[in-house]
Amino acid sequence: MTVRSTGFVAKSLATLLVGGLVAMFSPTTAVAAPEYSTSEAGNPFVDGWYADPDIAVYDGKYWVYPTASKAYAEQTYLDAFSSTDLVHWTKHSNILKAADVSWAKYAVWAPAPVERGGKYYLYFAANDIQNNSQLGGIGVAVADRPEGPYKDALGKPLISQFHNGAQPIDQDVFIDDDGQAYMYYGGWHHSNVVKLNPDMTSLGTFDDGSTYKEITPENYTEGSYMFKRNGKYYFMWSEGGWTGPDYSVSYAMADSPTGPFTKIDKVLAQDPAVAKGSGHNSVVNVPGTDTWYIVYHRRPLSESDGNHRQLAYDRMYFNPDGTIRRIAMQVKDNFADNNALGWKTYGGTWSAGGGQYRVGRGLGGKALLDTDFADFTYDADVTVTSGGGDAGLMFRVSSPAVGWDSYSGYYAGISPSGKVVLGRANGSWTELATARTAVGSNSAHSMRVTAVGSSIKVFVDDMTTPKISVSDGTYRSGANGVRVFDTAASFGNVAIAPAG
Template sequence: MGVVSAMIAAVLTAGALAAPAAPAAVPDFSTAEAGNPFVDGWYADPDVAVYEGRYWVFPTSSRPYNEQTYLDAFSSTDLVHWTKHPNVLTVANVSWARRAVWAPAPVQRNGKYYLYFGANDIQSNSELGGIGVAVADRPEGPYVDAIGAPLIGQFVNGAQPIDQDVFVDDDGQAYLYYGGWQHANVVKLNSDMTSLGRFADGSTYKEITPANYTEGSQVFKRNGKYYLMWSEGYWGGSDYSVSYAMADSPTGPFTKIAKILTQDSEVAKGSGHNAVLNVPGTDIWYIVYHRRPLSETDANHRQLAYDRMSFNADGTIRPVTMKVRDNFEDGNAYGWKAYGSTWSATDGTYRATASPGGKSLQDTNFATLTYDADVTITAGTGDAGVIFRATQPATGTDAYRGYYAGLTTTGRVILGKADNNWRQLATAAFPVTRGTRYHLRIEATGTTIKVYADSTLKLTVTDSTFTTGATGVRVFNTAAAFDNIAID
């Protein structure tokens, strides 16, 4: 986000921001390599900061409005292993807030940690609520209301006072960007971070609404250019998405350039309300956002994800691709759903006990795909491998509709399809030793399916039974470990 990038270059003067200490290892990933969602639970509207060598994510708790009375946070030194910090802010510490606590925006200054938040979801200027500011002595809080009232508690220029973001420019001037109801404003923050300043023309609020703006402002700076990002569409719908504009000034004018993050019918829907994370001292950038799993219909069932964000030579942002990866280095299997067997993320792998057909699936819906996975049979006399284009999963030996490719303890690579029964499509010799890791690759394009084992093409089949569906892993009368899942 803007806070992070600005802190890197901040002038280290009294009262100004100190440059954040870089974490020991620089995370240079194509996406969340250990899997999206990267934390457990229903969360939305993330914002980020880097404090003393730790990455921090502050999201909204994605629940019904009356239950949104608290904020949690997550921290990590490597963007892989995350620690949850519950209840960093609650309405018990904000006298005027009672519900709809949204979109926290963190910043460090004056030896304190500030957290800006929306509360009460006001619909008119006759209601109490809007954007507040809380302060703490530690990044994890507890944060306490700093001024006893909303910092911005009125509609100005048609902008609902929600979805705030704080950006601190290289000269130390802090700005707060906010707005819902298709209008966006920017205000200056005084050095105390708890009061509003004025622009040179004497005004307090400047409208900066770009085309198709809905909500979720986010500002950062790179190579002298200012970027304004925002969300379009309905937050509870599949059309939620992220667009951006560029400007030469922190107050614009901001002219829309492009939409860069949208739903992906193969991966997730409702992707939006993003933050931007710059790894200190590098040109490595990530977009942190929320999205809804494909099979979820509850609007509040949103999860946190991040993917790599890249730039063209002219500074424009390339469209963001939601990648499907999981190397299980974080010790969890968030986003997977098991049917039979006992599954655990242990020692950087995803392990299943032996069972007659235990499987675990991701909430994906791929048609054309390249599916890579490492497979290790650890015990038993059956087989283990990957499922793709799968639907209607249930507990049972062949209780799904889809394809399966695996390795057998009898020294074969097999490909078949299930529909509450099993039909083998092809097989070939491939020596398999228990305890040895092998690499499977599936290439499925239209009716053509190719299976590679350790980079060697072993099977090619033409079959049109199943055209799209979920990806997963499976065991049959073996215990096995899976790793380095990647689907493109």
């Protein structure tokens, strides 16, 4: 069963979140867990173009079920991803295929997982119907295992018509503490809630005899999602256009699973320094704790294709009154997942493993994140492993290409002998300042760059007193990354945050 409510215990109890986020839970015991502030091994946390993620906890594993973010005609299957630690993810391909659903042809969207009675249910939308004369809507598939294969349970859609103006898409299933299951769904700026009967494949009725209750809050577009915490019901949804930068997540709170739901705040929106189009979320509570994460999709800054969406998660915090704090999309990568998703390289031979991002000796090998920070603090561990040059941090970078100084922006590096250098490039190199620092036996250093306006400071090991402090306003914003010049090096614990 999907775990969304504090105090709710999954069907099978097991070890959760090993390797930095551990929770042993049972009906009588719970061990508090260390907390991630974001996907600290990097967002996106899985490879590929995906959207609309829903997350469940099954038998000690986290399961994420997303939409394959492709053109409609190619959205004919669903994949899933599982993890015991929210760091290392296993892909399960083709858990449901349109070819195995007699009425589904394309636009297979927004899978919603839930377990009941030893069966695993996956609710999905298909065919993107535009009116009641077309075949499609919301279906339900069932399997004996979380990874499927899932089979169509009805041979027809569960909801195949527009009710209260709601397009039958973007469903979410929530089981309350009393065992009653609800489905929340709807596109075209309308949202409904329905009851699911215990068989999970038929609709029940409310006390007034109705089947479909409209619960549309202010600015609702699509992407319904429900969870419960401390007796309060949280209804979340996406607003704005799914291909636009205004796509975002808002929420309401209520004392009842059917509302009324009045918008409280927008809690997740694009950050022009990190990503755009952030929305269509789900939420997971680490069992036995009050640690929560929001799982969602977003589009990299440099991508213009609407379907180029990726999966991400960040920490979700609550205020003392139960309201949700606005969520910051953080930028971190400790490479604990042994990959470098989200990084793009320009020259050099790069590999990730053992919590390090390594590059062989080369003249100007670069790796960049798709960020656009102006004022920031940028931290990373830098180890120069061989060679006579230097390795370090790039920032406010644009127009990168393969070549020594083939970029516009700044670079702060350190050599095996302890020389610290700061300069800027624009096809050629301009040195701005140098300094010296002590060198240990393994040439490993913690580096920090702070940039606020034209003020640039470089720290090495000592994060109190800068080794270099200059004023240069040539470049005001751009991407962040790492670089080597005539060295081999490794990098770790990358973290970039807005200044202040």
